Amino acid sequence: MSRAASCKGLSAVPATSPGDSSGLWGTVDHPIRAFLADQAAHLAVAPAALYAFWQLTGLLGLVGGFLGNAGARIAWLLFGIGSLAMIWSASPAGGRAAATGLAALMWALASIFALRGLTLRPIVHNHPPQYQFSPALHLHAAIPAPTRAGDDFDDEPDTVLDNAGNTSTYDHLSAAPVHVTSNDVLSADGFTATPNPVNTWHGARTIKVGFRPHGDQGGVTSAVVDTNSVNGCRQTSTAATTAADGTVSVDYDVPRQVFTCHITGLIITDNAGNVALYGSEFGAPETGLTITSAPDTVLPEIDQAMLSPTTIPATEHSTDIRLAVNVSGTTAGVTGYDVYLIDSSGQLIPTVSGGAPLTFSGPLTISFPLPFNVAPGTYTIALRLSDQAYKSSSFGFPNGTPMSGGPVTLTVT
Template identity: 40%
Template sequence: MTYTFSINDAQSGFWKGTLKLAGPDGQSVTAPFEYTKSDSSTAVTCGGGFSGGDVYNLYCGVTLTLPAGSAAGNWRVATITVFDNAGALATFRNPQSQSVTVTSNATLSASGFTISPNPVNNWREDVLGTLTMSVAGAKKGVSAIYVDFDMGGCRQWGSATTVNADGTISIPVRTFSNTQGCTVTGVAVVDGAANVAVYGALYNAPDPGLAIQRVPNTTPPVVTAATLNPSSIPFSELSQTWVQLVIQADILTAPINGYSLYIYDAAGNVVSQSVGGTGQAADGSITLYPYLPWWGGMGPGEYTVGFQLTDAGGLSSYYGMPDFPQSQPIPSGPLVLTITDDSTAAA
């Protein structure tokens, strides 16, 4: 535990001191600290590498370690004793500070930690699940459970606890969409008599062994059909026509969220390319609008449309792209866009 405080001595300045932490059964821990000035810079420190101010007005941080086997219960700062550079002594008893609750998980304990569902399919939306455990030794029932995760993508969702038919206790946890996974770093169980049991690295306590995994994404987008509307445009109307491309794709683990579109001429040259983000509708369809460079490079003739689709997991599929070896044929047939020559010759 680290305690921070300021020391003021306007005359001779601060020299050294001790901080004493008192616990149950007469146990205590004391840590020394002192003013230190660097020989190579103007930096000053006071306990544990903390720094700030100068010898007359100093900011200190003192770290104490409770040894294994320390008594469970409430520990508090009992005294802070300081000396100035003239040797004068001042002792501050019971200074206002936060106390610390120490537990050995002996009176109250928890076990059998599980999270359900796990893995979670949060590719498209948040998933609300439960963290469940068995609690032993609770007096006056369980009053609260607190859970911490290593990432903001998972969170305890409310403070309500549920006692299940088998006697286990559950609390809600939410895994937000697009979160790749989370690990529980701390679980604190408090009973009605204020006894506490803690687990996880956050409390330097036993690991509850809880990690939320995401359902793996292993299959790239699969297209079943694609259509162009209109598929034929008079050249004179090219600048004012929007061509709609509707791609029908399977709804798989990860949603489709990106695309690249290519328009090829009869020789297989790319005459237009467009990229961007997209969304997959509830029926699996993706609606796109190919870019038509009507002012140059796209005259009357037949053109084919190819595309790449990418899902939220980074997997891609390629269809109707003659210049790409991994490309597949479009199941419903090639996408052909015809630009007709509607010009008239002068009489």
């Protein structure tokens, strides 16, 4: 695999602690990171996503297998086989067998938990045949139109007719009332969502869904807002509030980060029990409301960058090198970073990648050890910052945006 492809890929693999590149765990983890980095260079997917998906698959396989889930155990087996193949492919030739064997032993030990209780002995269940007879009565009814608004209580006898022409009459059924409305008594217009779009990059928000009622008796008491969105939009209270100008609103919660919530239904009820319906959910007039998150318009920016220490021996891999930057602007907040060393020929050497605490402004410090096999020389630091919308800004890369305050360099002796 090309070194440039590996560098590009490893730049987006989640960060590890200084000790993770050596020792038993580093022996099996580093080849996997290198393999995923090389593969990501040929795919339309971020290397961080591949590495995170690999970790998530192992975790779900281990936990689900421990709980006895068959699908999770299959995922655990495929996870182990795939991991061994990646380690064999990306490990140095001289230590390939040892690294793969060590990974196999680790996987086998973890399988004690993931495959707990698994047996190859067939289990035979003998059950006498059971027959279940489930009689059903299908009722077909048509609601006459037009009909006046109101509640259809079961105060009149109901006659049921089966397919053979037999009829039976039932009186005083205990079913809940069916409310019929044509919005002729109570109606509304001027539907709004405020604010919209909603800046939810800092967290979930509560907005107002409003309207102007007409014909309400005793004021509007509640409004139920429905959506077909799976993004987490929801209503925690249907209590309506009437403003001085006569408009009515209810609270509506929208989720953090990116979302789109189309309002498909609105049920308005006044103090007299009159109901008005709106939205495609009821085949009624649309509200025209679609609530969206505010766009990510300002990518991460920095106005300061400092490195400490600036000189380190080529054999020193336990000392933390700290890159301190000051985030000066971003709409969606910084959530991740990738740091590279760039040698005198312009070659990129991946150094560390990972998640950052959500930062909208202020200092951000990134720590990393000196990678192995870095020759003595002077290296330029390059940085990529990512935000919650998975957009990124780069600093210090060749022919790109320069690092704030000039190049940041590391001398390896």
